[in-house]
Amino acid sequence: MLAGYDTLITNIALAVILAYSFHVVLMAGQLNLGQAGFASLAAYTSTLVVPTEPLFGSLSPVLVGIPVGAAVGGAAAFLVGLPVLRLRGVFLAIGTIAFGEMVRVFMTNAEWTRGALGLRVDKWLTVDLAWIVVAVLGYLFWRLGPSRTGRAFAAVREDELAAGSMGVDVVRTRMTSFVASGAIAGVYGVMFLYFFGRITPATFDFSLTLGGLVTAVLGGYLVFFGPVLGAGFLTAVPEIQNALGVEAGWIHPLITGLLLLAVILFLPGGLSTLVARLRPARVRPDPGTEPDGLAPLPEPGTPIAELRGLGKSYGSVQAVRSVDLEIRAGEVLGVIGPNGAGKTTLVNMISGLETPSAGEGEVLGVRLGAPSHRFAKAGLSRTFQHSKLFDRLSALDNVLVGTHPVTRSTYLRRLLWLPSARRDERRALALAWAQLRRVGLADRAHLRPGALSYGDQRRLEIARALAAHPTLLVLDEPAAGMNHVEAGELAALIKDLAEDGIAVLFIEHNVKMVLDTCTRLVVLNFGEVIAAGEPREVAADPKVVEAYLGAEDEESEHV
Numbered sequence: 001m002l003a004g005y006d007t008l009i010t011n012i013a014l015a016v017i018l019a020y021s022f023h024v025v026l027m028a029g030q031l032n033l034g035q036a037g038f039a040s041l042a043a044y045t046s047t048l049v050v051p052t053e054p055l056f057g058s059l060s061p062v063l064v065g066i067p068v069g070a071a072v073g074g075a076a077a078f079l080v081g082l083p084v085l086r087l088r089g090v091f092l093a094i095g096t097i098a099f100g101e102m103v104r105v106f107m108t109n110a111e112w113t114r115g116a117l118g119l120r121v122d123k124w125l126t127v128d129l130a131w132i133v134v135a136v137l138g139y140l141f142w143r144l145g146p147s148r149t150g151r152a153f154a155a156v157r158e159d160e161l162a163a164g165s166m167g168v169d170v171v172r173t174r175m176t177s178f179v180a181s182g183a184i185a186g187v188y189g190v191m192f193l194y195f196f197g198r199i200t201p202a203t204f205d206f207s208l209t210l211g212g213l214v215t216a217v218l219g220g221y222l223v224f225f226g227p228v229l230g231a232g233f234l235t236a237v238p239e240i241q242n243a244l245g246v247e248a249g250w251i252h253p254l255i256t257g258l259l260l261l262a263v264i265l266f267l268p269g270g271l272s273t274l275v276a277r278l279r280p281a282r283v284r285p286d287p288g289t290e291p292d293g294l295a296p297l298p299e300p301g302t303p304i305a306e307l308r309g310l311g312k313s314y315g316s317v318q319a320v321r322s323v324d325l326e327i328r329a330g331e332v333l334g335v336i337g338p339n340g341a342g343k344t345t346l347v348n349m350i351s352g353l354e355t356p357s358a359g360e361g362e363v364l365g366v367r368l369g370a371p372s373h374r375f376a377k378a379g380l381s382r383t384f385q386h387s388k389l390f391d392r393l394s395a396l397d398n399v400l401v402g403t404h405p406v407t408r409s410t411y412l413r414r415l416l417w418l419p420s421a422r423r424d425e426r427r428a429l430a431l432a433w434a435q436l437r438r439v440g441l442a443d444r445a446h447l448r449p450g451a452l453s454y455g456d457q458r459r460l461e462i463a464r465a466l467a468a469h470p471t472l473l474v475l476d477e478p479a480a481g482m483n484h485v486e487a488g489e490l491a492a493l494i495k496d497l498a499e500d501g502i503a504v505l506f507i508e509h510n511v512k513m514v515l516d517t518c519t520r521l522v523v524l525n526f527g528e529v530i531a532a533g534e535p536r537e538v539a540a541d542p543k544v545v546e547a548y549l550g551a552e553d554e555e556s557e558h559v
């Protein structure tokens with residue numbers, strides 16, 4: 001019955017495959033626009049290396065070409081990614097467009113490609129095979145979404161800095177999505193070749209890239225079936241136009257453009273989120289088990305961090321100078337000081353977000369200057385002065401990202417439905433739920449951060465940090481914006497955590513809370529430690545009163 005529509009249906013499948021090569025990078029927040037180049041390289045390579053007749057008499061050339069295309073596209077993406085992934089956002093887009101154009105110019109001028117005349121092969125692609133490839137890709141993306149790798153992609157997309165601090169290797173995650181995108185574009189290129197039987201350099205021009213991007217954005221990249229919706233929708237427009245007998249060629253681009261605008265303005269997650277919204281919001285339930293297999297924390301009092309002569313300058317501004325500091329397991333160490341004293345810069349160096357300009361040190365066995373995910377893996381978790389929650393993830397998913405350093409990758413095992421992947425996911429869920437309960441947010445697990453009160457957002461960030469089972473928890477002004485009651489509850493939580501053996505390093509302007517909770521206090525002024533020791537003694541130090549507490553008197557009366 002569908003025989004007359006073979007070409008149309010195969011075209012839709014090809015559009016879906018191309019859109020998936022955008023979907024995978026958009027999932028990780030990367031604007032790669034070099035797909036035309038990867039597809040071109042893969043298709044032209046196939047004309048050179050894939051036999052023209054079925055291999056062993058039965059294996060269709062397209063079946064040989066698909067893995068060749070994936071390998072060529074993936075390898076090219078890796079090589080291109082090494083330099084261009086230093087770029088971000090629009091600069092990454094420009095760099096990858098330039099690559100696509102370079103490939104096109106090369107293919108036009110090379111002799112073996114026969115330039116603009118192009119190359120011909122037999123048409124081996126069938127509609128069934130095209131949709132089998134779509135089904136395989138759909139399956140891969142369906143299983144990716146709720147896996148640990150899928151969460152890492154989402155975390156990098158939402159906030160690279162926070163993702164790194166949660167133990168996600170941002171460079172690796174960006175490269176993984178880039179290589180996957182190249183591999184899928186390569187598969188597309190080869191399938192295109194064996195469907196139309198002819199390619200020219202102009203086949204893989206910038207309009208192909210734009211078409212794929214529009215399809216992926218329109219369909220949406222937050223849900224795995226976005227590319228199918230996008231491709232179906234965009235193909236339906238000219239078909240309806242034909243059925244109505246409207247000839248005008250401008251209608252398709254106009255409707256596509258308007259739709260794209262509407263999606264960007266009113267439905268940033270694409271059409272698929274509209275479908276997803278029809279389902280009631282639900283989160284994966286608490287498995288009800290206690291999180292197991294967590295490494296014991298070091299004995300209280302064991303040194304876990306040592307900094308010597310630490311300094312950081314930004315041009316002529318010396319933010320931190322000659323700081324010597326030791327942190328011991330199980331202590332609550334408060335860092336106070338006037339605005340601009342260098343507190344955030346200090347904890348940024350301790351957690352790998354800044355590289356020191358002077359001095360050295362180790363935190364949990366990791367030398368300062370290493371990337372933030374290494375500190376997170378070693379047992380350091382942190383929150384930020386201005387919350388860095390993942391806005392498009394539910395509260396539960398935010399906390400699940402926090403489990404990254406203490407969980408194993410589940411994606412490949414999820415593809416094979418191995419029970420061990422299920423066990424690991426249940427363990428991550430148990431860890432996340434336990435922290436949501438601990439901070440009193442279990443009943444709001446399904447909400448996105450934007451729907452939570454300010455105090456709840458700060459608590460959620462603490463839950464996310466605790467999900468990594470940290471040895472050292474760094475809190476940057478956790479009580480900022482909290483009322484008396486909330487600040488009191490937070491102080492009680494910090495004391496509880498210390499009793500559990502977690503070392504807490506926290507920056508706070510709420511002096512009452514600092515004096516109530518800290519076992520040791522460090523005061524910074526102009527980047528230098530001006531006092532350190534027992535909190536009440538330090539608070540009474542005339543130097544501290546002059547530099548900070550005098551100025552804070554009014555504020556502390558309010559806290």
Ligand SMILES: Nc1ncnc2c1ncn2[C@@H]1O[C@H](COP(=O)(O)OP(=O)(O)OP(=O)(O)O)[C@@H](O)[C@H]1O
Pocket residue numbers: 314317318319337338339340341342343344345346385
């Ligand atoms: N990325 C940067 N580039 C340039 N200067 C910076 C940078 N980060 C911090 N500084 C400067 O370093 C100094 C210390 O800033 P920092 O944020 O560490 O202070 P702070 O004690 O945390 O202040 P606050 O209590 O206001 O958060 C300030 O003078 C600040 O302007």
